[in-house]
Amino acid sequence: MKWFPQGRRRTEAPRRQPRVAAVVSTKVEFGELTPETLPFLGQAAYIQLELFENLARAMATAPTLADKASLSTAARFTLRKHHRLAEEIRALDEEPAVVMAPFAPAIDAFRAATTGATWHELMITNLITAGMLDDFFISLSGSLPDGVGSRVAAILSRRPRTDVVADALAVAIVADPQLASPLAMWGRRLVGDTLLVARSALRDANARGPVDESIEPAFTDLIAAHTRRMDSLGLTA
Amino acid sequence: MKWFPQGRRRTEAPRRQPRVAAVVSTKVEFGELTPETLPFLGQAAYIQLELFENLARAMATAPTLADKASLSTAARFTLRKHHRLAEEIRALDEEPAVVMAPFAPAIDAFRAATTGATWHELMITNLITAGMLDDFFISLSGSLPDGVGSRVAAILSRRPRTDVVADALAVAIVADPQLASPLAMWGRRLVGDTLLVARSALRDANARGPVDESIEPAFTDLIAAHTRRMDSLGLTA
Numbered sequence: 001m002k003w004f005p006q007g008r009r010r011t012e013a014p015r016r017q018p019r020v021a022a023v024v025s026t027k028v029e030f031g032e033l034t035p036e037t038l039p040f041l042g043q044a045a046y047i048q049l050e051l052f053e054n055l056a057r058a059m060a061t062a063p064t065l066a067d068k069a070s071l072s073t074a075a076r077f078t079l080r081k082h083h084r085l086a087e088e089i090r091a092l093d094e095e096p097a098v099v100m101a102p103f104a105p106a107i108d109a110f111r112a113a114t115t116g117a118t119w120h121e122l123m124i125t126n127l128i129t130a131g132m133l134d135d136f137f138i139s140l141s142g143s144l145p146d147g148v149g150s151r152v153a154a155i156l157s158r159r160p161r162t163d164v165v166a167d168a169l170a171v172a173i174v175a176d177p178q179l180a181s182p183l184a185m186w187g188r189r190l191v192g193d194t195l196l197v198a199r200s201a202l203r204d205a206n207a208r209g210p211v212d213e214s215i216e217p218a219f220t221d222l223i224a225a226h227t228r229r230m231d232s233l234g235l236t237a
Numbered sequence: 238m239k240w241f242p243q244g245r246r247r248t249e250a251p252r253r254q255p256r257v258a259a260v261v262s263t264k265v266e267f268g269e270l271t272p273e274t275l276p277f278l279g280q281a282a283y284i285q286l287e288l289f290e291n292l293a294r295a296m297a298t299a300p301t302l303a304d305k306a307s308l309s310t311a312a313r314f315t316l317r318k319h320h321r322l323a324e325e326i327r328a329l330d331e332e333p334a335v336v337m338a339p340f341a342p343a344i345d346a347f348r349a350a351t352t353g354a355t356w357h358e359l360m361i362t363n364l365i366t367a368g369m370l371d372d373f374f375i376s377l378s379g380s381l382p383d384g385v386g387s388r389v390a391a392i393l394s395r396r397p398r399t400d401v402v403a404d405a406l407a408v409a410i411v412a413d414p415q416l417a418s419p420l421a422m423w424g425r426r427l428v429g430d431t432l433l434v435a436r437s438a439l440r441d442a443n444a445r446g447p448v449d450e451s452i453e454p455a456f457t458d459l460i461a462a463h464t465r466r467m468d469s470l471g472l473t474a
Contacts (some may be wrong), residue, residue: 049296053293056293056294059289059293068334069337073320082309
């Protein structure tokens with residue numbers, strides 16, 4: 001129960017392992033903390049829209065045309081996730097904008113707080129927030145009813161063949177090693193805010209009490225995957 | 238030969254006809270004005286990136302969540318066009334960013350000049366510039382060699398089932414008829430700049446001489462389609 005708000009457990013993850021798509025490995029049963037399906041879909045769909053908006057902003061300010069072009073692949077994958085989740089909402093005879101609306105203020109505030117001051121910080125944000133939130137919603141989807149859970153997991157698991165965000169960051173950090181320390185610090189700042197968003201997806205999250213011990217492994221996995229992402233860039237998580 | 242720079246021939250198009258996807262109807266043979274395939278693909282691909290950037294900006298500043306969500310469909314279609322064109326470039330063993338680069342300064346300047354001062358102006362820009370440039374590049378593609386021309390035409394012809402940009406504008410103008418006059422004026426301003434971009438795609442366009450009479454119907458079609466788009470919004474082209 002120490003994961004929150006004290007935050008990050010870390011260092012258990014092996015260091016310097018090759019970059020891999022982070023996958024939540026522990027099957028966690030969220031039980032009565034599992035959100036209802038529609039709010040889950042609404043929040044997940046809106047998060048993808050906001051993740052997209054950060055990617056689009058990074059495209060608009062990309063230092064090179066090659067960066068802009070490769071980011072466009074990540075942007076398109078994120079839009080596709082949004083659209084597939086919106087289709088799930090429509091399949092339940094609801095309007096996506098209506099179902100997403102309750103989540104907009106908090107997620108907008110989250111995005112505003114995590115945009116960063118530089119393109120490289122924004123890129124770390126793109127890497128970390130998308131990675132952690134996709135992982136967490138995949139994990140949560142395992143407790144949703146029947147088909148919808150596995151469809152959501154499939155939707156959120158689709159990634160471009162190459163992680164263009166991580167690759168662009170890796171190139172930038174190799175070219176300018178001075179970036180490493182401030183970007184590592186920025187990455188640490190992001191974790192707390194991102195865990196708050198993840199936690200807000202749980203049913204009755206507003207109670208803000210300690211989270212049930214049984215689901216702690218889900219958060220431990222998030223932190224471990226985060227650490228691997230940072231490690232792969234040579235950044236201390 | 239009056240189409241340029243005096244601009245728009247208009248009023249021939251029937252008024253108040255239902256909104257339809259504008260299709261260039263006249264088969265024009267561009268002959269020796271046809272660009273080489275690679276520069277054509279590079280310019281077309283970069284234009285889609287910039288059209289996307291305007292859509293992403295409109296999403297970021299959308300007045301409602303419903304507008305944001307529906308614009309995301311247009312954004313995704315535009316990114317898909319960019320990616321398919323980039324694939325055509327890669328199929329010729331070239332790197333898209335390299336082939337696009339020569340066109341970036343002029344298209345960036347075009348976008349900066351046509352962003353508009355308000356969300357509604359930006360939306361008119363999204364409607365008009367995408368419509369005219371897609372139409373023109375489809376028309377030009379008819380003079381490209383063999384398969385690539387028809388593939389490009391297919392790529393650029395794909396549109397969402399509903400024109401979300403036109404629909405959002407139509408709703409806004411009905412809700413606030415005061416918008417009509419300034420938006421009509423903005424639409425007229427866009428035509429000249431957009432025709433300049435279209436013209437720049439022609440081989441030896443920099444010569445800036447009068448355009449050969451034989452291809453004038455292509456521009457006449459662009460203006461006619463533009464007039465239909467504006468008409469469908471109740472705006473005078």
